[in-house]
Structures are given as structure tokens and as C-alpha cells.
Amino acid sequence: MTDRSHIRNFAIIAHIDHGKSTLADRLIQLCGGLPEREMREQVLDSMDLERERGITIKAQTVRLDYKARDGETYVLNLIDTPGHVDFSYEVSRSLAACEGSLLLVDASQGVEAQTLANVYLALDADHEIVPVLNKVDLASAEPERIRAQIEEVIGLDASDALEISAKTGQGVPEVLEALVARLPPPPTGDAAAPLAALLVDSRYDAYLGVIVLVRVMDGTLKAGMKVRMMGSGARHLIDRVGVFTPKMTEVAALGPGEIGYLTASIKSVADCEVGDTLTEERRPTATALAGFAPSVPVVFCGLFPTDANDYEDLRDSLAKLALNDSSFLFEAESSAALGFGFRCGFLGLLHLEIVQERLTREFDLDLITTAPSVVYRVTLNNGETRELHNPTDMPDPVRIASIAEPWIKATIMVPDEFLGAVLKLCEDRRGEQIELTYAGSRAMVVYRLPLNEVVFDFYDRLKSVSRGYASFDYQLEGYHQGDLVKVSILVNGEPVDSLSLIVHRSQADPRGRALCERLKELIPRQLFKIAIQAAIGGKVIARETVSALRKDVTAKCYGGDVTRKRKLLDKQKKGKKRMRQFGNVEIPQSAFLAALKMPDE
Numbered sequence: 001m002t003d004r005s006h007i008r009n010f011a012i013i014a015h016i017d018h019g020k021s022t023l024a025d026r027l028i029q030l031c032g033g034l035p036e037r038e039m040r041e042q043v044l045d046s047m048d049l050e051r052e053r054g055i056t057i058k059a060q061t062v063r064l065d066y067k068a069r070d071g072e073t074y075v076l077n078l079i080d081t082p083g084h085v086d087f088s089y090e091v092s093r094s095l096a097a098c099e100g101s102l103l104l105v106d107a108s109q110g111v112e113a114q115t116l117a118n119v120y121l122a123l124d125a126d127h128e129i130v131p132v133l134n135k136v137d138l139a140s141a142e143p144e145r146i147r148a149q150i151e152e153v154i155g156l157d158a159s160d161a162l163e164i165s166a167k168t169g170q171g172v173p174e175v176l177e178a179l180v181a182r183l184p185p186p187p188t189g190d191a192a193a194p195l196a197a198l199l200v201d202s203r204y205d206a207y208l209g210v211i212v213l214v215r216v217m218d219g220t221l222k223a224g225m226k227v228r229m230m231g232s233g234a235r236h237l238i239d240r241v242g243v244f245t246p247k248m249t250e251v252a253a254l255g256p257g258e259i260g261y262l263t264a265s266i267k268s269v270a271d272c273e274v275g276d277t278l279t280e281e282r283r284p285t286a287t288a289l290a291g292f293a294p295s296v297p298v299v300f301c302g303l304f305p306t307d308a309n310d311y312e313d314l315r316d317s318l319a320k321l322a323l324n325d326s327s328f329l330f331e332a333e334s335s336a337a338l339g340f341g342f343r344c345g346f347l348g349l350l351h352l353e354i355v356q357e358r359l360t361r362e363f364d365l366d367l368i369t370t371a372p373s374v375v376y377r378v379t380l381n382n383g384e385t386r387e388l389h390n391p392t393d394m395p396d397p398v399r400i401a402s403i404a405e406p407w408i409k410a411t412i413m414v415p416d417e418f419l420g421a422v423l424k425l426c427e428d429r430r431g432e433q434i435e436l437t438y439a440g441s442r443a444m445v446v447y448r449l450p451l452n453e454v455v456f457d458f459y460d461r462l463k464s465v466s467r468g469y470a471s472f473d474y475q476l477e478g479y480h481q482g483d484l485v486k487v488s489i490l491v492n493g494e495p496v497d498s499l500s501l502i503v504h505r506s507q508a509d510p511r512g513r514a515l516c517e518r519l520k521e522l523i524p525r526q527l528f529k530i531a532i533q534a535a536i537g538g539k540v541i542a543r544e545t546v547s548a549l550r551k552d553v554t555a556k557c558y559g560g561d562v563t564r565k566r567k568l569l570d571k572q573k574k575g576k577k578r579m580r581q582f583g584n585v586e587i588p589q590s591a592f593l594a595a596l597k598m599p600d601e
Contacts, residue, residue: 006185025166069177113471194280228284297346301346373391554569
């Protein structure tokens with residue numbers, strides 16, 4: 001076990017594409033964590049998706065031995081955390097495992113919304129923060145302006161901020177020295193005390209079972225110990241303990257302040273919830289570590305295979321994905337229009353996008369995704385409260401006393417010239433402005449918004465009205481009652497469950513009308529008229545009609561009395577009337593796909 005005064009545990013806080021994974025590469029290189037021939041770009045981003053998009057999805061850890069200029073050798077434990085808001089709970093647990101953070105800011109782009117959200121999480125965790133300005137080798141870099149911005153927006157002294165270029169390696173040795181000199185060692189922890197370790201993250205390995213990433217607070221963790229998860233109550237016998245260097249390296253034991261991994265032939269990631277406390281079964285700790293909360297999905301959508309024969313493959317693929325992602329939930333559901341599929345729960349829109357992309361790429365599946373919806377709380381007249389995940393499960397409006405929807409607190413950083421368009425977008429989405437402040441030529445807007453309005457296409461609209469310059473971050477604020485209604489879509493008098501949606505009453509008319517117009521273009525014409533209606537309960541709020549195909553029954557009449565033609569036309573009219581009563585309208589899957597990707601009018 002390492003002397004605690006020579007341990008430094010830290011995380012890197014940065015917005016997407018500010019150079020977090022590149023800086024981690026340079027630190028690994030300088031400390032000799034990997035031989036030169038095994039080095040590659042973004043070495044800690046193991047998924048192709050992470051490398052392509054420049055984002056971190058899974059937290060990774062690496063233990064580095066650094067011989068400082070004072071002649072002492074220090075152990076540096078770096079946790080490379082996700083930056084996106086969907087994974088903010090994992091980030092908070094990763095930060096709880098550290099004593100300090102590097103605040104990495106792009107010297108040309110400055111402080112972004114995500115940086116702001118995560119730096120507040122770090123301050124809540126009582127971190128010592130070292131500001132670092134990256135990409136100073138670029139011609140557009142303005143380190144002095146960004147220093148002033150850090151002080152103004154975050155309120156952090158940036159006079160001694162380090163100037164580096166993670167790509168070229170310029171200034172990175174100074175970062176290592178600053179880690180040793182300016183970050184504190186782990187606080188007191190007793191190696192002889194009962195074991196208390198924080199579960200930071202977990203991932204599934206086909207050979208070893210679940211690999212659990214832990215930070216030991218008190219006691220000693222070693223192979224052969226029987227441990228218990230205090231949150232889930234699961235008990236396991238530890239097979240091995242070790243550290244990532246970044247390769248998996250076994251060690252005899254992990255002591256207070258150290259970060260490493262353990263394996264215990266655990267079959268399911270669901271048993272290892274992020275933030276749980278690990279303790280010894282024989283000699284447990286008295287209280288669990290604070291801050292544990294089970295992950296709760298906030299966005300739901302249906303996933304259906306385009307080809308019904310792929311249902312079994314989709315089920316197996318979802319089960320394999322869930323092995324590596326405990327926050328992803330799924331359950332079987334069926335739809336009259338789309339057949340058999342699954343209702344899936346996600347932490348947010350990026351999480352949804354990633355899971356969908358991985359299913360398409362890694363498992364070669366062709367999928368239909370229904371429009372994302374949020375979880376509503378419905379209070380019935382008898383006082384019972386239900387959670388509503390799917391609009392089709394909405395109770396009869398007569399039985400409903402009130403409906404509450406989740407709201408968020410959104411922080412948007414935007415250049416001055418696009419502020420008007422951003423404010424209009426937020427107002428259109430039923431937003432309530434809380435705060436508007438300026439930092440130089442950029443505005444910081446804080447809004448309360450309904451999550452329902454954000455999941456639809458808010459992020460895309462925000463990027464388009466600000467030409468990509470706005471950055472957006474949010475946190476859930478709680479549930480508030482609203483005047484919400486279920487809009488049902490009827491085709492030829494038959495309700496189509498998969499297209500029903502829950503919206504605010506003020507937006508029901510335009511949303512229903514837009515969906516009817518879109519379906520009119522997409523549903524192929526039949527030999528009879530097709531009525532497409534949007535309805536709230538029994539009241540129709542919008543209607544479009546697909547006109548009938550006309551067969552010329554009078555073509556064989558050449559000359560003669562007009563009554564002959566009239567007779568044939570009347571016969572055709574009766575046939576069409578009968579056909580409209582009994583005819584079934586087959587809605588093609590392409591129509592569903594296009595209707596669900598409905599653009600905002």
C-alpha cells in the first residue's frame with residue numbers, strides 16, 4: 001500500500017472537445033504508463049463512438065507513478081469522467097472519489113455551459129481546483145480574456161492558471177508539478193478500520209464478470225474478502241483487486257485513499273449501482289457513504305425492429321447492452337401498428353442517441369424509434385398517483401384530478417448577437433426566465449423549462465438559431481402541475497396508438513394539425529376517402545382527407561343516354577361507401593418513421 005501523503009486523486013473537468021482525453025494521453029505518456037508503441041490518441045476512450053464524437057461516455061481511471069522535481073515519487077489517480085449532463089450523477093460520484101480537479105478551458109472558446117455545471121459539482125465536493133488553459137498554440141487563443149472570463153463567470157482566481165497545449169505537449173510537465181504541489185493528499189483514513197469503499201463505476205467483462213471501480217475511504221480491500229453492497233444488499237467474495245495503469249494490474253491490497261478495481265464473479269451490472277458503499281460482511285462499517293441515489297430514467301421511447309423477424313435479435317442485443325449500462329432499462333411492449341418491440345428508459349437524449357447508435361452499429365439492427373416522451377405523474381380523483389411512461393396508458397380524462405410534468409433548470413451560454421433568437425426559442429417552449437448575465441460579449445441565460453419541450457428537438461433548434469455557438473446544460477428541478485392533454489391520431493376512425501402524444505393544451509392544435517398534414521402526404525391513396533383526425537378525447541381538433549383514387553367506370557359507354565353513365569357512377573359511389581365502412585388502411589412503416597421525425601413548424 002502507498003503512503004497516503006504521496007497520493008493525489010483528481011478528475012479533469014471540461015466541456016466537450018476542450019481536450020480532456022488528449023491531456024490524459026499526454027499525462028500517461030509523460031509518466032510512462034504505456035510503452036510508446038502502445039500509445040494511441042484518446043487511449044482512455046475505449047468505444048469507437050467516444051473516439052468519433054470526441055465525448056467520454058464511460059468513466060475510466062488510470063494510476064500513474066510520477067517522479068517529481070523534489071525527488072519523491074507520487075501516485076496520481078486520474079478519473080476521466082463523462083462531461084455530458086445525462087451522466088451528471090456518475091460525474092458527482094467520480095468527483096466524490098477525488099480531492100481535486102483540473103479545470104480545463106479552451107483558450108479560444110472560453111467557459112461553456114457544461115464546464116460551469118461540472119465545476120459547481122466539484123466545488124460542492126470541496127475540491128481544490130487548478131485552472132488550465134488548453135490550445136494556447138492556436139492563432140485564435142486569447143488566454144488573458146479567458147482568464148478574466150473564468151474569474152467573472154465562475155468566480156475562481158485564474159491569475160496562476162497554467163497555459164498548455166495538450167496536443168503538442170507544451171506546458172504539460174508543469175501540470176504534473178501543479179498536481180503534486182497544489183492538490184491535497186487524501187484526508188485521514190484508517191487502514192485498520194472497518195472497510196468503507198465508494199463504488200465509482202462498473203463495466204462487464206466476458207471472462208471476469210463485472211469489473212467494479214472503487215475508491216477506498218477506510219479499511220483495506222484485498223482478495224478473498226467477503227464484501228456486501230450496502231445499497232442493494234448483494235454479497236460477493238472478491239477474486240482479485242488491482243489498478244489500471246491503464247492496463248489491468250493485480251495488487252495485493254488497496255488501502256485508504258487508493259483507487260482501483262475488484263472482480264468477484266458478479267454476473268450483472270445491475271447489482272453494482274454507482275455511488276453504493278462496499279463494506280466487509282464480517283466487520284461492516286456503521287454508516288454508508290453519503291450521496292447514494294439509484295439511477296432514474298427520465299426519457300422513454302419505444303424501439304421496434306423494422307423487420308418483425310429481428311425481434312429476438314433486438315431482445316438479445318438489449319440484454320447485452322444492459323450488461324454494461326445499469327442505468328438503461330427496457331421492457332417488452334406491443335403496438336398494433338409497429339408490432340412487437342420494447343419500451344426503453346434513458347437518462348437523457350444523448351444516452352438515447354448512444355444506445356440507438358450502438359444497437360445499429362454493434363448489433364447490425366434496423367430500428368424504428370418512437371417519439372421520445374418523459375415520465376408524467378397522474379393524480380386520479382381517488383387520490384392515487386400513477387407514473388405515466390407511455391401516452392397510450394393515459395387513464396380516462398374523467399378520472400384524472402391533475403397531471404404533473406418534470407421541469408428543468410437550463411443554463412445557456414450564447415454570444416450576444418444570437419441572444420434574441422435564443423430567448424424567443426425558450427419563450428416559445430413555455431420557458432420562464434430566471435437570470436440573464438453578461439461575461440464580456442457572451443450572455444448567460446438561466447431558464448426554467450418543461451422537459452417535454454426539450455426532448456422533442458430543442459437542442460437542434462438551439463444550435464441552428466445560434467449557428468452552433470450556444471452551449472446548453474440542464475438539471476432536473478422537480479414536477480409541476482400543468483394543463484396537459486393526450487392528442488390521439490385517428491385514421492379512418494381507428495386510433496393509432498403509436499402516434500398519440502401528450503402535449504400542453506396551448507400547443508395541442510398546432511401539433512395535431514402538423515401531424516395530420518404530414519400523414520396526409522405519407523399515407524398512400526386508396527379507392528376510398530381516408531379521414532386523418534387529431535382528437536382530444538371525443539373532440540376533433542384537426543382533420544385532413546386523403547382523396548380517393550378514381551377508376552373511370554364510364555369508359556365503356558360510347559354515346560347513348562346520360563342515364564347509363566349516371567347508373568354506373570351511382571353503383572361506384574355505393575361501392576366506395578361500403579368500402580369506406582369495411583376497408584382497412586395499412587399505414588406503411590416509412591410513414592411512421594417520417595411522422596415521428598416531424599419537423600417543428
